Amino acid sequence: xxxxxxxxxxxxxxxxxxxxxxxxxxxxxxxxxxxxxxxxxxxxxxxxxxxxxxxxxxxxxxxxxxxxxxxxxxxxxxxxxxxxxxxxxxxxxxxxxxxxxxxxxxxxxxxxxxxxxxxxxxxxxxxxxxxxxxxxxxxxxxxxxxxxxxxxxxxxxxxxxxxxxxxxxxxxxxxxxxxxxxxxxxxxxxxxxxxxxxxxxxxxxxxxxxxxxxxxxxxxxxxxxxxxxxxxxxxxxxxx
Numbered sequence: 001x002x003x004x005x006x007x008x009x010x011x012x013x014x015x016x017x018x019x020x021x022x023x024x025x026x027x028x029x030x031x032x033x034x035x036x037x038x039x040x041x042x043x044x045x046x047x048x049x050x051x052x053x054x055x056x057x058x059x060x061x062x063x064x065x066x067x068x069x070x071x072x073x074x075x076x077x078x079x080x081x082x083x084x085x086x087x088x089x090x091x092x093x094x095x096x097x098x099x100x101x102x103x104x105x106x107x108x109x110x111x112x113x114x115x116x117x118x119x120x121x122x123x124x125x126x127x128x129x130x131x132x133x134x135x136x137x138x139x140x141x142x143x144x145x146x147x148x149x150x151x152x153x154x155x156x157x158x159x160x161x162x163x164x165x166x167x168x169x170x171x172x173x174x175x176x177x178x179x180x181x182x183x184x185x186x187x188x189x190x191x192x193x194x195x196x197x198x199x200x201x202x203x204x205x206x207x208x209x210x211x212x213x214x215x216x217x218x219x220x221x222x223x224x225x226x227x228x229x230x231x232x233x234x235x236x237x238x239x240x
Contacts, residue, residue, distance in 0.1 A: 004038040005031050005051060006111040013115045014226065058106050059116035061098050065091065066192040075198045078105045110227035113196060117223060187213045193223065197230045207238045 008031040017024045065071045070087035212219045
């Protein structure tokens, strides 16, 4: 059932079908229909929201481990690869919530990464997978949204952003402190993302690693691609 549900969510995630407070209504309808057709199982919007919370939790915990040295992903058995018991024991000692993941099987990891890696990428202010899976009130065809109120909220938000930008620029020019350099993705995280790509040869991984750690834009471009396109893109990159 998860595969049928995630297939729909990946498709609509790539199309940008997130509403302000969750998935757009037609995404839920498509997911319910696909699970019914593929699995002969009836689900509801609440079921989808509950599964999305689980997917989000799995991504948050597992991706954090994969960013650390000593961890990888076993694509054949859908579980973690751990260098040694010592690596595992030291990690779990500092991260109790990960204790059950040593042998935990998590299927459809590539689809979960596609949906949730972008949600977590922009930090605390980003809309997470849990937030995006919250059920929006069902509206009929005759529902008339309160456009003036929404427009007013949008204008207020834009004015607030512009004021914050003006203040930030003003503070920068007044300050004698050096302007901080832009943040870049740590090499360990780039390596972890490359290790997630199925069947990527070690030499190709190392070549692309050398390029991606020097070019943040190339790494961002890689992360925007669906998992099934990343290996082909990496091989094209290495030819140049």
